[in-house]
Amino acid sequence: MAKRVGVKEVAEHAGVSWKTVSNVMNNRPVVRPETRARVLQAVEELGYTPNLIGRQLRQGATRTIALVVPDLRNPYFARLAQTLQEAARPRGYTVSIELSGGEIEAEQHYLHGRHGRLFDGLIFSPSAVTIDAMASRTDPTPLVLLGERVATARIPHVAIDNVASSVDLVRHLIDGGRRHIGFLGAEAVGGTSTGSQRFEGYRAALRFAGLPLSAGLVAASDSWQREDGYRLAQQVLHGSPEVDALVCANDLLTVGALSAARDRGRTVPEDLALVGWDDIDEVRYAMPPLTSVAPDLDALAEAALAAVLGEREEGRVVIDHRVVARESSRPVRTPGD
Numbered sequence: 001m002a003k004r005v006g007v008k009e010v011a012e013h014a015g016v017s018w019k020t021v022s023n024v025m026n027n028r029p030v031v032r033p034e035t036r037a038r039v040l041q042a043v044e045e046l047g048y049t050p051n052l053i054g055r056q057l058r059q060g061a062t063r064t065i066a067l068v069v070p071d072l073r074n075p076y077f078a079r080l081a082q083t084l085q086e087a088a089r090p091r092g093y094t095v096s097i098e099l100s101g102g103e104i105e106a107e108q109h110y111l112h113g114r115h116g117r118l119f120d121g122l123i124f125s126p127s128a129v130t131i132d133a134m135a136s137r138t139d140p141t142p143l144v145l146l147g148e149r150v151a152t153a154r155i156p157h158v159a160i161d162n163v164a165s166s167v168d169l170v171r172h173l174i175d176g177g178r179r180h181i182g183f184l185g186a187e188a189v190g191g192t193s194t195g196s197q198r199f200e201g202y203r204a205a206l207r208f209a210g211l212p213l214s215a216g217l218v219a220a221s222d223s224w225q226r227e228d229g230y231r232l233a234q235q236v237l238h239g240s241p242e243v244d245a246l247v248c249a250n251d252l253l254t255v256g257a258l259s260a261a262r263d264r265g266r267t268v269p270e271d272l273a274l275v276g277w278d279d280i281d282e283v284r285y286a287m288p289p290l291t292s293v294a295p296d297l298d299a300l301a302e303a304a305l306a307a308v309l310g311e312r313e314e315g316r317v318v319i320d321h322r323v324v325a326r327e328s329s330r331p332v333r334t335p336g337d
Contacts, residue, residue: 166201185249229256
């Protein structure tokens with residue numbers, strides 16, 4: 001059996017003291033960037049993992065679950081964090097909100113147990129790490145994945161049905177008389193992801209309805225903030241003025257698209273319908289209120305906690321969703337209505 005790599009070996013490999021290694025692993029801001037980079041390279045090359053198990057045996061269970069998300073600028077993650085906290089409290093657990101910034105180095109630290117803290121489990125919404133990184137994970141901390149970025153059969157996974165929910169949105173628009181339907185947020189990178197699945201559902205619904213898929217009606221972006229929605233909507237509205245509806249890959253894109261529509265003199269919903277995902281509070285109070293897919297966050301939280309705490313068998317859980325129709329997708333009025 002190979003000897004476990006320790007702090008001293010990492011320090012010797014990097015040419016620093018063991019205390020410097022400890023500072024880096026605990027993310028203390030006292031280490032120069034070039035030294036930090038050298039230590040992290042040594043950690044990667046040697047395959048070092050902090051001995052959190054020994055510490056946990058000495059200290060006992062932490063009764064803390066880490067929720068690792070890319071950022072909290074998206075209100076969806078804030079709502080998810082609150083919902084998880086409320087679901088964890090009756091179980092005697094608290095939830096620690098951990099921000100990865102969507103950066104691969106930070107996500108790998110959480111994935112491989114190099115974050116320097118103790119958690120009884122990780123509920124992880126990744127945006128940068130790969131399937132290979134998941135496969136090489138040796139940290140024994142229970143892990144549950146959210147979303148579709150690196151879904152794998154060997155790790156519990158909780159998500160909504162992105163393809164089906166997208167089909168539901170497009171059918172809602174078609175039933176309302178929309179025929180030139182665009183999509184904002186098709187991801188520029190390949191592989192399976194939340195964005196690719198929502199785009200897949202959009203394409204399938206158009207094909208089933210006999211409507212054409214025009215490249216000019218699709219705008220790709222790996223970032224889904226309000227400013228991205230504004231930029232992408234401007235792109236589509238300028239290049240394809242016939243567009244009469246936009247399916248946005250999340251609500252923040254929809255909010256940005258609404259602002260772009262106003263700036264271009266397009267009236268919502270009279271000549272442009274807007275729909276999105278997540279049903280964040282902001283869409284309820286927009287003018288007009290925005291149609292959105294609402295995931296069952298209570299069910300998501302319960303399923304994720306049950307999986308990470310070993311209360312159910314491992315596997316994939318698909319939670320329910322519903323289309324909350326609001327003024328932004330009101331049906332088109334035709335002569336005689």
